[in-house]
Amino acid sequence: MKLITAVIRPFKLEEVREALTQIGVSGLTVTEVKGYGRQKGHTELYRGAEYVVDLLPKIKIETVVSEDMLERALDAVIAAARTDKIGDGKIFVSSIEQALRIRTGEAGKDAL
Amino acid sequence: MSAPIPDREATIRGRPCQKMRSSPSEFSNLREPHAMTPSIDSRRFLPMLVALGGGALTLLLTQPGHAQQVAAAAAALPAPVPNKGDVAWMMTSTALVLLMSVPALALFYGGLVRTKNMLSVLMQVFVVFSLITVLWCIYGYSLAFTEGNAFIGGFSRLFLDGTFTPDANGGTFAMAATFSKHTPLYELLFAAFQATFAAITVCLILGSIVERVKFSAVLIFAVIWFTFSYLPLAHMVWFWAGPDAYTDASKIDALNATAGYIWQMGALDFAGGTVVHINAGVAGLVGAFLLGKRVGYGREAMRPHSLTMTMIGASLLWFGWFGFNAGSALEANGSAALAFINTYLATACAVLSWTFVEWLHKGKPSMLGAASGAVAGLVAITPAAGNVGIPGAFAIGLAAGVICLWGVTGLKRLIKADDALDVFGVHALGGISGALLTGIFNAPSLGGPGSVQNWVTMTSGYPGMLAQVWIQAKAVGITVAITVVVALAAFKIADLLVGLRVSEEDEREGLDITSHGESAYDL
Numbered sequence: 001m002k003l004i005t006a007v008i009r010p011f012k013l014e015e016v017r018e019a020l021t022q023i024g025v026s027g028l029t030v031t032e033v034k035g036y037g038r039q040k041g042h043t044e045l046y047r048g049a050e051y052v053v054d055l056l057p058k059i060k061i062e063t064v065v066s067e068d069m070l071e072r073a074l075d076a077v078i079a080a081a082r083t084d085k086i087g088d089g090k091i092f093v094s095s096i097e098q099a100l101r102i103r104t105g106e107a108g109k110d111a112l
Numbered sequence: 113m114s115a116p117i118p119d120r121e122a123t124i125r126g127r128p129c130q131k132m133r134s135s136p137s138e139f140s141n142l143r144e145p146h147a148m149t150p151s152i153d154s155r156r157f158l159p160m161l162v163a164l165g166g167g168a169l170t171l172l173l174t175q176p177g178h179a180q181q182v183a184a185a186a187a188a189l190p191a192p193v194p195n196k197g198d199v200a201w202m203m204t205s206t207a208l209v210l211l212m213s214v215p216a217l218a219l220f221y222g223g224l225v226r227t228k229n230m231l232s233v234l235m236q237v238f239v240v241f242s243l244i245t246v247l248w249c250i251y252g253y254s255l256a257f258t259e260g261n262a263f264i265g266g267f268s269r270l271f272l273d274g275t276f277t278p279d280a281n282g283g284t285f286a287m288a289a290t291f292s293k294h295t296p297l298y299e300l301l302f303a304a305f306q307a308t309f310a311a312i313t314v315c316l317i318l319g320s321i322v323e324r325v326k327f328s329a330v331l332i333f334a335v336i337w338f339t340f341s342y343l344p345l346a347h348m349v350w351f352w353a354g355p356d357a358y359t360d361a362s363k364i365d366a367l368n369a370t371a372g373y374i375w376q377m378g379a380l381d382f383a384g385g386t387v388v389h390i391n392a393g394v395a396g397l398v399g400a401f402l403l404g405k406r407v408g409y410g411r412e413a414m415r416p417h418s419l420t421m422t423m424i425g426a427s428l429l430w431f432g433w434f435g436f437n438a439g440s441a442l443e444a445n446g447s448a449a450l451a452f453i454n455t456y457l458a459t460a461c462a463v464l465s466w467t468f469v470e471w472l473h474k475g476k477p478s479m480l481g482a483a484s485g486a487v488a489g490l491v492a493i494t495p496a497a498g499n500v501g502i503p504g505a506f507a508i509g510l511a512a513g514v515i516c517l518w519g520v521t522g523l524k525r526l527i528k529a530d531d532a533l534d535v536f537g538v539h540a541l542g543g544i545s546g547a548l549l550t551g552i553f554n555a556p557s558l559g560g561p562g563s564v565q566n567w568v569t570m571t572s573g574y575p576g577m578l579a580q581v582w583i584q585a586k587a588v589g590i591t592v593a594i595t596v597v598v599a600l601a602a603f604k605i606a607d608l609l610v611g612l613r614v615s616e617e618d619e620r621e622g623l624d625i626t627s628h629g630e631s632a633y634d635l
Binding site: 044 | 413414415416474476478480481484520521522524525534537
């Protein structure tokens, strides 16, 4: 099992969710986050005070998929989240040792 | 001869007050035709005719048809009663000025601080407004608006004593005069109107010291500063013997000598450029220096938490300011109408000038800029409201937007104090600009009404531009000197008694939770 962690533009969330649902990914966890990378922030001016806002709002999605599903899931996220401009975000993939469904006690792939 | 004022018991904003049941005298001769005449014109000529001599002559000229009948009834007529239109307008104005503080100023300021300090700002404004109102009714009104010396009044109206006296006929109301002869106003109402001015003035100062000041220090400061800076200045600028007292030329000098020091100089301050805005703005700056900067100032972002609230506050200030400025005419008359349009127009001009200069200079026109421009325009037109014509409103409004924009940017960097919400940059600077420009645009040659130079004949004039601006500048200087000294003392005393600032830990956590035990939002 693999954990896909993707940081994307907030307005791309719906498209990414739809794309993942279509290929059979059945669950998703979403977090509103802030961060910075190559995309520059902006300055805000309040009377005489100027603030550089370099932590930009992003959406972090996390989903765990089986290994055979990984490539398709990654392609789906990339296709949906991409605008070809700096700030589209990143995807990280890591291994998951175990997954359990709390209600039934199912484990591994069955719990996804 | 007509119009001696019987039973002068007290004087308010220069207006002599007499008990309504005081002996009627020939005074009432004048009132009757006036009351019967729908035409405003006859009222304008009245004082002149009085000067020419004789109530009877006046009657003949103004109301020939009723003259004899009225003269016959004269002895039995009561003293003049307030005009119901004036009374209704002044009650409305008083409530409008209250609205300017709670909620308008509180929201305007509250939106500009961080989320963790929102309630502390609302609370400081709410409680200080109430505190000053109470002090006003205990001793403030008396010290500001009764006769004393040129710098402070007396104690004859402690607890508003004598403004209402119960009797078998349902009670007697003492009268305050207005700016027109024989046009009294209930003194209680005048005292209420002025109470709201005193209260909002002290609230204005809070903007300089928010987000770090201790609540108890705010209250101690408010009591001291109100007593020793606001009250003397209100007396010095606004107290005079009132038009009805000026019955003939021989009395002028003696009556003038009873007025406040700055009034005697001939300074023009329609609704409080000196007493309210310069007074508060400079005190705020003193506070900002003494308290020091907020923790993290200049390093951490201190973004306004809700410019939506700030916009609502600024808009309500604009709305309420009609009561503040047009209400300061004390009558529902032409002077009030002039103050009304000027308050409306100058503010719009300042919104535009701030917005466009900011747009050109900083790249973007901001909502905070527009809201700040509105307040700057309102402040600057305050001393000018009924003292300038339409050209003055255009000029003062446009100038205020640009001057105050510089006040909160360039000047603020020079001063290097953490005047958190720019009370000095907007209120002191806008007030000073407005006070000086009032001296210029009061000139009839620039569309201004001039000012009454002779209260016996009620004739207006203008002493000349240099002369008037010099008078205005002296009034500004005296105001700044008094408020600096008193604010320094008041903050020092508060510091000695309870300390001015909360602990650094509490400041980081936010005053809402640490000072008041609650949170503004549950989001």
